Each structure stands twice: as C-alpha cells, then as structure tokens.
Amino acid sequence: MSRGKTGMTRRDFVGYGTTAMVMAGAGELLTGCATSQRTGQGGPGGGTDGPSSSIGYFARFGVDETLIRETLAAALSRGGDYSDLFFQHRVSTSMALEDGAVNKAFTTVELGVGVRVVKGDQTGYAYTEELTLDAMRSAARTAAAIADGPSRPGPQRLHVYKEIPQRYVLKMGWDAVRPEQKLPILEGLNASAFKADPRVSKVTLSFADEHGAVLVADSNGRLVEDVQPMTSLYLSCVAEQNGKREQNTYGVAGRAGLEFYSPERLDRVVREAVSRTTILFEATQPPAGEMPVVLAAGSSGILLHEAIGHGMEADFNRKGTSIYADKLNKPIAHPFVNIVDDGTNEYARGAINVDDEGNVPDKTMLVENGVLTTYLHDSISAKHYKVKPTGNGRRESYRYAPLPRMRSTYMLPGPHKRDEIIASVKKGIYCSNFSNGQVNIGAGDFTFYVKNGYLIEDGKLTRPIKDVNIIGNGPRVLEKVDMVADDLVIDEGGWTCGKDGQGVPVSQGIPTVRVASITVGGRNA
Amino acid sequence: MSTTNTTNLADVARQAVDLARQKGASEAAATASRMRDVEVKWRDGRLDKVSEATTRGLSLQLYVEGRYSAVSTSDLRPEALERFISDSIAMTRALARDEHRRLPEPELYEGRTQVDLSLEDPRQATLTADERQSFARELEAGARAADTKGAILSVTTAFGDALRETYRVSSNGFEGGLRGTQFVASADVSAQDSDGRRPEESDYAVARFFENLPDAATLGRRAGERALGRLGSTKGASAVLTMAVDNRAAGRLVSMLLGPMMGGALQQKRSFLDGKLGQKVGSDLLVLTDEPHVKRGLGSRLFDGEGITARPLPLFEGGVLRSYFIDTYYGRKLKARPTTGNPSNLSWKLGGKEQAALLADMKEGILVTSFLGGNSNAVTGDFSFGVQGFRVRGGKLAEPIGEMNISGSQLDFWKRLVAVGNDPYVNSALRTPTLVFEGVQFAGV
Numbered sequence: 001m002s003r004g005k006t007g008m009t010r011r012d013f014v015g016y017g018t019t020a021m022v023m024a025g026a027g028e029l030l031t032g033c034a035t036s037q038r039t040g041q042g043g044p045g046g047g048t049d050g051p052s053s054s055i056g057y058f059a060r061f062g063v064d065e066t067l068i069r070e071t072l073a074a075a076l077s078r079g080g081d082y083s084d085l086f087f088q089h090r091v092s093t094s095m096a097l098e099d100g101a102v103n104k105a106f107t108t109v110e111l112g113v114g115v116r117v118v119k120g121d122q123t124g125y126a127y128t129e130e131l132t133l134d135a136m137r138s139a140a141r142t143a144a145a146i147a148d149g150p151s152r153p154g155p156q157r158l159h160v161y162k163e164i165p166q167r168y169v170l171k172m173g174w175d176a177v178r179p180e181q182k183l184p185i186l187e188g189l190n191a192s193a194f195k196a197d198p199r200v201s202k203v204t205l206s207f208a209d210e211h212g213a214v215l216v217a218d219s220n221g222r223l224v225e226d227v228q229p230m231t232s233l234y235l236s237c238v239a240e241q242n243g244k245r246e247q248n249t250y251g252v253a254g255r256a257g258l259e260f261y262s263p264e265r266l267d268r269v270v271r272e273a274v275s276r277t278t279i280l281f282e283a284t285q286p287p288a289g290e291m292p293v294v295l296a297a298g299s300s301g302i303l304l305h306e307a308i309g310h311g312m313e314a315d316f317n318r319k320g321t322s323i324y325a326d327k328l329n330k331p332i333a334h335p336f337v338n339i340v341d342d343g344t345n346e347y348a349r350g351a352i353n354v355d356d357e358g359n360v361p362d363k364t365m366l367v368e369n370g371v372l373t374t375y376l377h378d379s380i381s382a383k384h385y386k387v388k389p390t391g392n393g394r395r396e397s398y399r400y401a402p403l404p405r406m407r408s409t410y411m412l413p414g415p416h417k418r419d420e421i422i423a424s425v426k427k428g429i430y431c432s433n434f435s436n437g438q439v440n441i442g443a444g445d446f447t448f449y450v451k452n453g454y455l456i457e458d459g460k461l462t463r464p465i466k467d468v469n470i471i472g473n474g475p476r477v478l479e480k481v482d483m484v485a486d487d488l489v490i491d492e493g494g495w496t497c498g499k500d501g502q503g504v505p506v507s508q509g510i511p512t513v514r515v516a517s518i519t520v521g522g523r524n525a
Numbered sequence: 526m527s528t529t530n531t532t533n534l535a536d537v538a539r540q541a542v543d544l545a546r547q548k549g550a551s552e553a554a555a556t557a558s559r560m561r562d563v564e565v566k567w568r569d570g571r572l573d574k575v576s577e578a579t580t581r582g583l584s585l586q587l588y589v590e591g592r593y594s595a596v597s598t599s600d601l602r603p604e605a606l607e608r609f610i611s612d613s614i615a616m617t618r619a620l621a622r623d624e625h626r627r628l629p630e631p632e633l634y635e636g637r638t639q640v641d642l643s644l645e646d647p648r649q650a651t652l653t654a655d656e657r658q659s660f661a662r663e664l665e666a667g668a669r670a671a672d673t674k675g676a677i678l679s680v681t682t683a684f685g686d687a688l689r690e691t692y693r694v695s696s697n698g699f700e701g702g703l704r705g706t707q708f709v710a711s712a713d714v715s716a717q718d719s720d721g722r723r724p725e726e727s728d729y730a731v732a733r734f735f736e737n738l739p740d741a742a743t744l745g746r747r748a749g750e751r752a753l754g755r756l757g758s759t760k761g762a763s764a765v766l767t768m769a770v771d772n773r774a775a776g777r778l779v780s781m782l783l784g785p786m787m788g789g790a791l792q793q794k795r796s797f798l799d800g801k802l803g804q805k806v807g808s809d810l811l812v813l814t815d816e817p818h819v820k821r822g823l824g825s826r827l828f829d830g831e832g833i834t835a836r837p838l839p840l841f842e843g844g845v846l847r848s849y850f851i852d853t854y855y856g857r858k859l860k861a862r863p864t865t866g867n868p869s870n871l872s873w874k875l876g877g878k879e880q881a882a883l884l885a886d887m888k889e890g891i892l893v894t895s896f897l898g899g900n901s902n903a904v905t906g907d908f909s910f911g912v913q914g915f916r917v918r919g920g921k922l923a924e925p926i927g928e929m930n931i932s933g934s935q936l937d938f939w940k941r942l943v944a945v946g947n948d949p950y951v952n953s954a955l956r957t958p959t960l961v962f963e964g965v966q967f968a969g970v
Contacts, residue, residue: 093616098793099858101621107613109598112580125576129599142577145654179619202794238794238904247795247904285907285932288968289763306898319568319679321715323723399580438898438911442678442715442723443755445928447898447911469899469909469930473722519760521899521909521930521968 015436015496054160056225057213058087061111061131065158068217070133071115072154074140076219079149080117080124082379083140084218086356087113087131088398094208095179097186102205105179110212114398115140119147121318121380125401155221164360167344167351170229170257174209177258182207185233185261189270193237196274199281201245202238207231216358224358229255230349230505232494235273239281246280248433248451249273253349253494253505260347265492276433276452283464286455288522292428293470293515294421294456298489299434301508303515304339304409305497306439306446307474312341312366312374313392313404313499314381316441323444323475327372333478338412339367341376343391349494350408350507352391357402361391366409367478378404396502406497410509414484418512421483423459429520430454430461431470444474469521477515485512534559534692535702537601541583542694544607549614552588552628554695554832557581564685564709565654567661573681575654585610586628589617593626625857628697633833633853633863637701640818642825644705646734649686660684660741664712667745668752676716676753678723682745685709686735699832707823708735712748716756724755726895731952733821751894754915758925761916761969767890767943768931768965769883769917772950774895775957781901781908782935783868786840786848788855790903797906797936798846807844807939812874814839815848815865824870824954831866838864840871844939870954876945880959883944885920887961891929892917899930906935912967930968938962 055063068085075083090110095102113136114127124146126139186205193203210230217223232253239246250273254260295303308324316322324332343352343361352361357379365373377385378393381404394405422430430453437448450468454461490509497506537557545553559581566574583606584597594617598609664682686709692702711729718724728748730738738744770778785796798806817835819825826835831853839847851859852866876883884892892914899910913927946959 095620101623103593103621103623103626105594105616105620107594107596107616109596109600109609111598111600122572123574123576125574125578127578127580129581129601139578143575146572146575179616183619204793240794245794245904247902285909288930288932288966290970319681319715321679321723321725323721325723326721399578401574401576435900436898440725440897442725443718443758443927444722445897445911445913447930449898449900449909467900467902467905467907467909468932469911471897471911471928471930473928475721519928519930519968519970521911521932523932523966 015498054158054223055215057089057227058215058225061089063087063131063215067133067136068158069154071136071140072217072219074137075115075117075144076152076154077141078144078147079152080119080144080147082118082219084116084216084357085113086395086398087215088212090210090212091175092208092210094206095182095186097190097205100190102183102186110397112398114401115143116401117143117146118380121384122146123401127398155219158217158221158223161222161224161358164224164226164353165344167346167353168229168255171259172257174211174229174231174257177209181258185266189235189266192270193235193274196270197239197278199239199241199278200237200274201240204236206234214356216354216356218358222358224354226353229257231256231260233261233269234494235269237273237277239277241281244281246277248277248280250276251494252492254347254492255349255351256347279452279464280466283466285468286429286465286520286522287524288520290517290519292425293518293520294425294428294430295510295513295515296430296432297485297487297512298509299491299493300431301410301491301510302434302437302448304411304510305406305506305508306437306448307472307477308339308366309341309406309409310439310499311441311444311474312376314375314377314385315404317375318381318384321442323442324372328375330372331370332372332475333367333370333481335370336414336484337367337370337478337481339409340365340412341392341406341409343407345408345490345507348408348490348507349505352407355391355393356395357389357393359389359391359393361407364390376404376406378402394504396504400502403500403502405499405504406506408490408507408509410488410490411484411511411513413486413488413511416483416485418485418487421485421512421514422456422461424483424514425456426458428456429465430456439474445471446474447471470518471521472518477518480516480518481513482516483514487511534690535694537583538692538694541585541610542696544610545585545587545614546696548611550587550589552696554586554628554693554699556584556691556693558689558691560687560689562685562687563657564683565657565661566681566683567658567665568681569679570665572658585613587613587617588626588628589614591622591624591626592617592620593623594620625854628695629831629833629853629863631698634699635834637827637834638818642818642822642827643820644733644825646706648735649688649706652686657684660710663741664710664745667742668712668714668749670742671746671749671753674753676756677749678715678717680712680714682712683710693832695832701828701832703826706733708732708738710738710741710744712745714748714752716752718756724752724758726751726755729952731823733823737821755925758913758927760928761891761926761967763968763970765964765966767887767961767963769887769890769892769959769961771880771892771894772946772948772957772959774893775960776950776953776955777896777910778960779871779955779957782939785903786850788849788851788859788866791849792855792858795904797904801846802849804846805844806846807841808942809843810942810945811841811844811939813841814872815868816872817869819870822870822954824868826869829865829867833863833865835865835869868954871956873945873949873956873958875947875949875958877947879948880946883946883959883961884917884922886944887917888920890917891915891926891967892922901935908933908935932966932968941965
C-alpha cells in the first residue's frame with residue numbers, strides 16, 4: 001500500500017527516467033520534484049500581495065500567519081523541541097507521444113501540509129490535504145505525541161526569510177505554457193528520430209513539467225517559500241536490423257522553463273537516443289571478471305552517488321551503520337580526488353534554493369584532496385554533530401519527513417587527460433551510459449548498470465558493449481580511482497534518487513576517470 | 526486523523542464522473558481513494574519516529590472528442606475540483622485523436638464473482654499505539670537475541686498498518702469498491718565486520734491480517750541471523766555455476782519476466798516475448814498462473830484497475846507461454862482480446878522439497894539471497910544483476926559471498942530452471958518459491 005515499507009526499498013538507489021519508477025516499485029513516481037515561475041519573494045501571480053501578508057504563493061489556499069501559529073502551537077503542545085510545517089503545491093503534467101501522435105496526457109495535483117515534531121532525535125510526523133485550521137491542528141496534535149511533557153509555546157511572530165538565492169529564475173512558468181507550445185516539440189523530435197536512421201521503427205516521447213511551490217514554517221518563526229520549476233524530456237526508440245531489435249533512451253532534465261529546449265539540445269536528444277540504440281546491434285556483453293574500467297565524463301557520476309554519496313548521508317553515520325562512519329578526516333582516495341555535493345548549479349535538476357527544512361544549500365565538500373571532509377546533513381543530524389546544516393534535508397513530498405539527501409554530486413577536474421587515460425589500459429572497458437545503480441550503505445557494495453560502452457584493447461576503444469552490471473565496494477573502489485581527467489561534465493539527464501521509499505531529483509557528474517580494477521558482470525570469463 | 530471526511534467514496538467518484546460529462550467529456554471513469562496509514566519506527570532501544578495520516582485522492586480518465594488524458598488530485602475542495610476538471614478537459618482537447626482510447630467494453634465488467642476475498646482485518650481498527658510499539662520493540666529484541674558474537678551495531682525496526690479504500694465508477698456502467706488492510710513489520714540489522722565493513726540485512730513480513738504476521742521475536746531473529754551471516758563475506762571466483770535463488774530474492778527474476786508480457790511492451794516492440802505465445806520459453810518446471818482470488822492475498826481483487834472482471838489467467842504451462850497482460854487500449858491496438866493490464870497474485874506449480882533439500886540435491890553452486898542493482902533489457906532479454914549469498918558445497922551452505930554479478934539472456938535462462946521449491950514467499954504477491962538454475966555465469970575475482 002504505502003511505499004517504502006518493505007525491506008527492499010531500504011536499499012538506496014538512483015535510476016534514470018522510467019527505470020527509477022520500476023526500481024522504486026512506487027507506481028506513479030514522477031521523475032521530478034516541484035514547480036514554476038519565480039516572481040520574486042512574496043507573491044507569484046494569484047497570491048495576495050497585501051501589505052501585511054508575509055505568505056506569498058500559499059495565500060491563494062487560505063494559508064495565513066494565524067493558521068501557521070495555531071498549528072505550530074498544537075504541534076508543541078506535548079513539549080516537542082522543534083516543529084516545522086511543510087506546505088506543498090505541485091502540479092505535474094506530462095504529455096506522451098506514441099505511434100506518431102501526442103495522444104495522452106497526465107496531470108497530478110498535490111496539495112498538502114506535513115507537520116513534523118522533533119523531540120531529541122525522535123520524530124513525530126503527520127500530514128493532511130485539507131489546509132483548514134481543524135485539519136491542520138489535528139495533524140499537529142498527532143505529530144506532537146512523540147513528546148510527552150508540558151506544552152511549549154509556539155512562535156509569537158513569524159518572519160520571512162528573504163535572503164534565498166535565485167538559482168532557477170524562469171522567463172515564463174510552466175503554468176503559463178499552453179499545451180499547443182509543447183506539442184510541436186514532440187512532433188518535431190518524432191520526425192527527426194525517424195529521419196535520423198532508417199532502422200528506427202518505434203519512437204516514444206515523454207515531456208514533463210512541474211509548477212508550484214513549497215513553504216516551510218518552523219517553530220523559530222522562520223517562513224521560507226520557494227517556487228520550484230522542473231522539466232524533463234525523454235526520447236526512447238526501438239530500432240530493427242536483420243530481425244533483431246534494440247532500444248535505448250536519452251533524456252534531459254532541469255529546473256528550467258520552455259527555453260531549456262533549445263534547438264541544439266533537441267538535436268542532441270535525437271542524435272544520442274538514436275546512436276545509443278543503433279550501436280547496440282554491434283554490441284555484446286563484455287567478458288566477466290575483474291578488470292580496469294574507464295568511466296566517461298558525465299553520467300558516470302553515478303559511481304560517486306553510489307560509492308560514496310549515500311554513505312556520506314549523516315543519518316547513516318549518526319546510527320553508525322555507514323561504512324564511512326569512522327572515516328571522517330581520514331585519507332580515502334588519491335590526493336587529486338575532490339568530490340562535492342552541490343545545490344547551487346543553476347537550472348540543474350539537483351539544484352535547490354532552499355532545502356525542505358528551509359535551509360539554504362551550498363556546495364559541500366565530501367572529499368577534499370583525497371580526505372573525507374563533510375557529511376551531508378539535515379537539521380537533526382547537524383544538531384547531533386554540532387555543525388551547521390548543509391542544506392541536504394529533502395523529501396519527496398509533504399507526505400514524508402525530510403532525510404539527508406544528495407543534490408548534485410560530482411568530482412572536480414583532475415590532472416590527467418582523457419586520451420592518456422584510455423591509452424593506459426591494456427584490456428578493460430570504457431563505460432559511457434548508465435541506467436541505474438544501487439548501494440548497500442554498510443557493507444559498501446554498490447552497483448551500476450551500463451547500457452553503452454566499449455572494450456578497451458591495447459589502449460584503444462574497440463568493440464561496443466552493452467547491458468552489463470558493475471559491482472564494487474565503495475571505499476575500495478575510491479582508493480582505486482587512480483587517474484582523473486580535466487573534462488568534468490555534469491550530466492543533463494533526469495536522475496531520481498530513492499531512499500527509504502522517497503524519490504528526489506538529483507544531478508551527477510564526473511570527469512573521465514580510471515578505476516584500476518572492479519568486477520564487471522558479463523559472459524565467458 | 527483529520528482529513529477523513531465522512532463523504533462516501535462512491536459519491537465522490539459518481540459526482541466526479543457527472544461533473545466531467547457536464548464539462549464536456551464524452552466518457553469518463555473516476556476512482557476515489559482514501560488511506561489511513563500508521564507507522565512506528567524503533568531504533569536501538571527507543572522510539573525513533575511515529576507517522577500517521579489519512580490521505581485521499583481522486584483520479585479520472587477523461588475521454589473528450591476521441592482524445593484522452595488521465596489526471597489525479599489531492600485537492601478535493603469543490604471549487605478547486607471543478608476548475609481542475611475543466612482545465613483537464615481543455616488540455617485533453619489539445620491532444621491528438623486516438624481511435625483506440627475508449628472505456629472498456631461493458632461485457633468485460635460482467636461475471637464478477639461474489640466470493641469474499643477476506644482482505645480487511647477488523648483488528649486494524651483496534652490496534653493501539655502501545656501494541657505497535659511493543660511489536661517494534663520485540664523485533665529488536667529478537668534480532669539482538671541472535672547476536673552471540675556481539676557484532677550487531679544497530680537495529681532499526683518498524684511496524685505499520687494501513688486501511689485502503691477505493692471506489693471506481695465509469696460512465697458506461699462500471700461500479701466497484703475495494704477495502705483492504707495491510708500490516709508490515711520489518712527489522713534492519715547492521716553488524717560490524719572485522720575489516721571495517723558494516724554489512725546490513727533485513728527481514729520483513731507483509732500480511733492482510735495481523736494474525737498472519739510471524740511473531741516479532743521470530744522475524745527479528747531471522748533479520749539478525751541474516752545480517753550476521755554476511756560477516757566475512759568474500760568475492761568468489763568468476764565461474765559458471767548452478768544458482769539457487771531464495772524465495773524472497775526470486776521475485777526480482779520474475780519481475781524481469783513479467784514486464785515484457787505487458788501489452789504496451791508488445792505493441793511498442795519492446796519485448797523479447799513478442800511472437801512467443803504458444804512457444805516454449807522455459808523448462809517444464811515453469812508453470813505459472815495469475816490467480817486473483819487468493820483469500821487474504823496481497824494482490825487479490827475482483828476486478829482490475831480498468832474494471833475488467835478478474836479471472837485466473839494461465840501464464841506458463843510446462844514452460845510454454847500461454848497469455849500476455851493486455852489492457853483494453855493495447856488490446857485494441859494489437860487486435861487482441863484484453864486479459865488484464867497487470868498481474869494480481871502469482872500462483873506457482875510448487876515442487877516437493879524445501880530449500881535445504883534443494884541445496885542438498887544441487888551439491889555445488891551458489892545460493893543467492895539478494896540482488897543488488899542490475900537490470901534487464903526487455904527487448905533482447907539480456908540481463909545482469911549484482912548478487913550476494915552463500916557458496917554451497919557438498920549440498921550445504923558454506924561461506925558467504927558478495928560483490929559478484931550474474932549475467933545472461935532470458936531466452937536461455939528460464940530453460941535452465943531445474944528445480945522449484947515448496948516454499949512460496951507469502952510477503953509478496955509474486956509468491957515465488959526457491960528456484961534453482963543450472964549453468965549461470967557468475968562474475969567475481
């Protein structure tokens with residue numbers, strides 16, 4: 001029924017587009033997070049912009065300061081240390097093309113508020129879809145029961161936190177974009193894909209966008225509102241040759257508006273989807289076993305997400321269950337390895353102006369000169385470690401309490417050159433395109449699935465390879481990253497990270513790197 | 526909690542269909558749903574988190590002048606709902622016509638059995654906060670009781686229960702409701718290995734009725750034993766070996782077989798099973814039926830998501846593919862009679878032996894206890910997954926192995942099924958028993 005309760009989902013994974021949905025077992029897990037047009041603090045269109053109103057976007061739903069103060073008072077009625085309310089309105093729309101026509105569309109509207117009460121490191125959580133005083137107070141009392149003491153007063157005054165960055169300012173929000181403006185994009189892509197290669201026999205397209213906002217109000221009286229757009233586009237094609245079929249997908253995503261779909265980007269979507277499909281006719285599964293692996297710049301950042309990112313989320317370390325729990329300030333990689341988790345990349349899918357606890361995210365160094373430096377914190381773990389929150393408190397929706405989560409995770413450029421790295425490998429594989437990955441946080445074993453790549457023989461890329469899983473152990477693999485090129489690419493694809501049953505949008509990137517040895521699934525060892 | 530209003534779900538769905546038709550839809554179907562959900566998490570001797578909510582929603586399929594959209598909302602304020610339906614219909618009008626998009630033919634709604642599926646346990650309404658906490662606490666105690674080596678680092682347990690109600694109405698005569706409860710208990714255990722690794726394992730149970738959950742101490746102990754069993758795991762050598770897959774893990778393999786059986790995959794040429802109806806794709810031991818009427822079954826139903834009356838559906842008989850999962854839309858496109866768009870419960874033709882006996886027969890190989898990542902290519906059948914488990918030597922469990930992959934092609938893999946256990950996994954609607962395959966490529970050292 002509700003997702004995330006089975007043991008399976010406690011594993012943490014990342015997936016690409018529809019793969020993420022399958023992996024999460026989450027039914028309609030959308031590939032994005034929140035929503036539209038930024039019109040500055042206070043009042044996007046439709047809000048009440050009266051002089052006394054500090055509530056912008058959510059005023060349209062009758063949310064005002066009295067409602068918030070009374071709800072927070074109920075939340076602290078059993079003596080909780082802290083409480084926050086997370087209001088969310090998200091309208092997600094997707095249009096799909098199949099068999100040459102844009103003939104189906106899907107819209108999901110989410111409106112609700114989550115109430116969290118924290119006592120020590122214990123959490124009470126409740127939510128409601130009715131933004132009325134009765135419903136919200138009742139949810140607050142439910143969450144309040146995590147504590148068992150005398151009532152504490154809520155905030156008397158609320159103040160709007162205004163110094164938030166502007167990382168995804170749109171010319172026009174998705175709520176103002178008409179379907180007629182999207183349809184020609186899909187129809188054009190469909191025609192281009194068929195034109196690109198006569199072997200293409202089926203094309204499907206999915207164009208998704210989101211508009212809406214979040215509002216965090218906490219018991220310190222802080223109000224933070226953020227309008228969060230998102231869009232993604234996937235082109236998937238099937239090609240046929242001599243009675244054989246292959247398929248592949250290319251996608252792009254960002255917290256961006258219609259202008260994201262430049263002619264160059266759309267051309268790339270077609271080119272990549274088609275070429276990644278047709279090359280599969282020549283591809284085979286590589287030999288099985290341990291071998292050197294070169295990871296192409298870009299989406300190979302999946303390595304970082306799985307090998308170290310999840311293990312650095314502070315909740316696992318606070319519980320002592322991460323393989324990195326005793327490695328802070330210790331060298332774990334070559335000194336030219338620097339890894340960050342960054343919420344600041346403008347218009348990136350993993351960018352956020354504020355996290356889902358109202359904190360402003362920055363660029364967080366996970367590994368600096370080969371030394372493990374900072375965990376990824378939400379407010380609970382930050383309090384435990386007596387550090388500032390890093391702005392990693394994120395959640396899928398108002399139905400969930402926040403957890404420490406990644407944003408955009410990538411490795412900084414290093415001292416080597418791409419060609420030099422490929423030339424250094426006598427027999428191994430080069431991986432350029434991935435669909436999904438997964439990790440066991442404590443044992444450290446992680447995997448990622450390679451859709452496209454090449455064999456490397458005597459320093460040269462030779463035969464194409466496909467459909468192979470790679471498995472390694474996080475800390476051991478990081479030690480074996482022994483060459484890092486200067487060609488960092490942050491992937492433009494629509495990655496969704498799953499943890500504890502919650503999906504959130506993330507980005508990832510990496511320069512070309514060499515892993516000296518890792519186990520490649522495959523055939524005929 | 527508060528969001529439960531007393532409005533009847535059937536009325537919500539009927540009103541939504543009426544409203545959609547008033548606003549210009551030629552046909553419409555609506556499903557109204559409500560779920561009450563409570564979960565208690567417990568960690569290392571104390572309460573960690575309690576969450577509780579009642580959530581609601583309405584989803585609609587709109588057919589407007591030969592055009593189609595599917596929409597849903599949690600904002601059920603009357604004026605908001607009216608606006609939502611109007612906007613959705615306007616959006617639908619912008620799409621291309623699709624002659625295959627219509628509600629199901631009404632005869633597919635006929636013949637619904639009146640059998641009581643026993644999906645709702647009245648016990649759910651009387652469970653107290655204390656009972657939930659006690660269960661979670663006893664799960665931890667069970668896990669720790671398994672720890673003879675003092676290796677357990679942390680135990681997180683959870684107990685949750687939910688009541689879900691849905692009611693569906695269509696403008697061409699379908700009406701039907703479903704109410705069901707579900708109880709979930711889980712224990713996640715982390716242990717300290719001598720080399721710094723902290724392997725984790727879990728066990729969990731899911732049941733429609735509270736009394737069908739295993740007792741907390743037993744379930745917790747199994748989770749503890751699973752985690753401790755991981756200590757000292759090593760990567761084995763690359764080899765072609767016999768592979769047993771335990772009943773819990775086997776669901777992952779079956780999922781990769783079911784995906785390519787969907788009508789959408791077939792019509793879009795994304796299925797290695799395209800054209801294989803009536804052909805042998807597995808060994809004689811692959812005998813599978815979709816069985817919607819299992820009492821207390823996790824996937825049990827009287828009708829599917831479109832309203833099609835649920836009936837048993839033979840999927841594989843003696844390894845021969847007998848049916849696809851075809852909904853009405855892809856049925857029209859494929860000119861095939863609809864079966865149902867998705868599986869309910871799987872019913873396996875079970876073997877006569879439990880896992881220990883199967884391992885004794887297999888003598889040498891690997892028992893896979895869980896998969897990590899990996900994927901399968903639905904078009905070609907190629908797959909590759911990360912695995913962990915145990916080496917089997919002399920018919921008995923030997924050392925734990927991990928950090929290995931398996932790879933193969935489904936076109937060949939299911940023919941290698943050489944044994945099926947007598948132990949269906951009841952915590953999943955897939956109900957997989959232990960499965961044994963010979964000649965599987967493992968990658969390791």
